[in-house]
Amino acid sequence: MKVVFLQDVPNVGRAGQxxxxxxxxxxxxxxxxxxxxxxxxxxxxxxxVRLAVKTRHEAQTEAELRELADQLNGREFTIVAxxxxxxxxxxxxxxxxxxxxxxxxxGLVVDKRKIELEGTIRQVGRYEVPIRFxxxxxxxxxxxxxxxxxxxxxxxxxxxxxx
Numbered sequence: 001m002k003v004v005f006l007q008d009v010p011n012v013g014r015a016g017q018x019x020x021x022x023x024x025x026x027x028x029x030x031x032x033x034x035x036x037x038x039x040x041x042x043x044x045x046x047x048x049v050r051l052a053v054k055t056r057h058e059a060q061t062e063a064e065l066r067e068l069a070d071q072l073n074g075r076e077f078t079i080v081a082x083x084x085x086x087x088x089x090x091x092x093x094x095x096x097x098x099x100x101x102x103x104x105x106x107g108l109v110v111d112k113r114k115i116e117l118e119g120t121i122r123q124v125g126r127y128e129v130p131i132r133f134x135x136x137x138x139x140x141x142x143x144x145x146x147x148x149x150x151x152x153x154x155x156x157x158x159x160x161x162x163x
Contacts, residue, residue, distance in 0.1 A: 003019060005019065009030070069131075073139035076144060077144070078146055079097060079101050079143060079144070079145050088123055089145070094117070099115060126144050
């Protein structure tokens with residue numbers, strides 16, 4: 001039985017592919033689960049149209065991601081955080097914090113799961129952070145973690161007042 005696959009079926013066929021399968025497998029498994037259709041001319045034409053729409057949509061999405069990557073590549077974002085002794089942060093800077101800062105500074109929404117940190121940032125400093133939008137679209141941004149000066153000055157004044 002010849003079928004046109006509507007979805008990818010592991011170890012059998014990919015969406016859009018026309019393939020010969022066992023009659024029982026096609027009739028009892030693939031067709032009832034809407035994984036495939038009989039390979040009739042109208043089914044083949046419908047699949048070609050779906051693949052063309054999908055290809056066009058993927059190209060548009062990739063173009064949008066490239067534009068977003070161009071806007072972010074090389075940009076520097078500063079995050080101010082409270083510190084303890086020796087430039088160590090009280091908390092840590094996570095991918096979510098970086099995504100929030102990008103959105104606040106530029107208005108561009110970046111999914112925190114796309115930001116590739118090698119863990120959390122726990123010290124003051126400069127960090128090169130890649131953002132992986134797609135396999136070949138990976139802009140680099142610089143995250144500068146600075147310590148919060150207002151708290152240090154406030155601590156210094158309160159110590160002088162106690163003397």
